[in-house]
Amino acid sequence: MGRAPCCEKAHTNKGAWTKEEDQRLIDHIRQHGEGCWRSLPKAAGLLRCGKSCRLRWINYLRPDLKRGNFTQEEDELIIKLHSLLGNKWSLIAGRLPGRTDNEIKNYWNTHIKRKLISRGLDPQTHRPLNQTTTAAAAATPASRLDLRNRSSPSSAVFDHKTIKNNKFELLKHPKMEHEYYNYNIESEANCSTTTGSGTTTDEDQKQQNKYKCSDLNLDLSIGLEPFQSEPTRASSGNSAESRLQRIIGPCNSNNNHQFFGKVQSAAAAQAVCVCCQVGFQSSEACSNCQFTSNNGFYRFHRPALNP
DNA sequence: AAGGCAGACAACCGCGTCTGG
DNA sequence: GCCAGACGCGGTTGTCTGCCT
Known part of the structure; x- marks a missing residue:
């Protein structure tokens, strides 16, 4: 019963890594690159589980790590x-x-x-x-955006079906396959919220509005499905970085926010880049977003503000 | 000085997801 | 479409270190 062990545990070291083991791992990855973690220990002459090697490299040995x-x-x-x-x-x-x-x-x-x-x-x-x-119970952040369901738009989980910030609601167009974000002009004015219980007091409401209207700029966008012009899974790497790129998009410079949601009708023109959904800066939100389409996928992006 | 304790962090483990056959 | 293997993630545990009594 249960899952087979990932490696032959009888012949693997556990616990803290020695300098020699570190050096072997570094040398091997310098020569052959990352990947094939299962076969790496043998190839590198390490008595370690592949997972252990991966962890050691990612969390400790990678040259681009910022310590301190x-x-x-x-x-x-x-x-x-x-x-x-x-x-x-x-x-x-x-x-x-x-x-x-x-x-x-x-x-x-x-x-x-x-x-x-x-x-x-x-x-x-x-x-x-x-x-x-x-x-x-109603709104834990972890459940608010379940990004693990990233590859399957239809299974994307947004638990209470409305992302209750001040501007956007997650809606489902009757003719659309996928849910999308709709810009809610009315709610912009008053940061209105809806809650699950329906029994909130005025004070609760004030607190929630305060919470939901916090001026948040994460420079982050989230898509339900990778933009089609992105490298396909098969052809691209599966590193954390490349996966992040596929999921979130290259938000690393110039506020180039993008939305990778697949939308299938002009109605979706009202769909909004989620970067603005989560990273809006008051009146700035979405006003600069541009909207282009490619093979049925619509892409939102904001031009660089200060290149 | 020694033992106990808590904090910090490295490493492990189990499980979900992805991918290629 | 199914399956097995590989990978990656998040939770948990183990170990080390420094502080306090």
């Missing part, structure tokens, strides 16, 4: 990303060059959790602690 303390900016970015993505450490790490998911996860558990608690915020929901008992 997290900066205040990184702290705040992690908090913002976590409030949006939940425990999607790899996605969060993708927005912090030189940081690994493991590093961020550890840092979150040891530092940021406490920091948020000291601010009176629940680390999971990012809401005031006294609200979390009732609200947590």
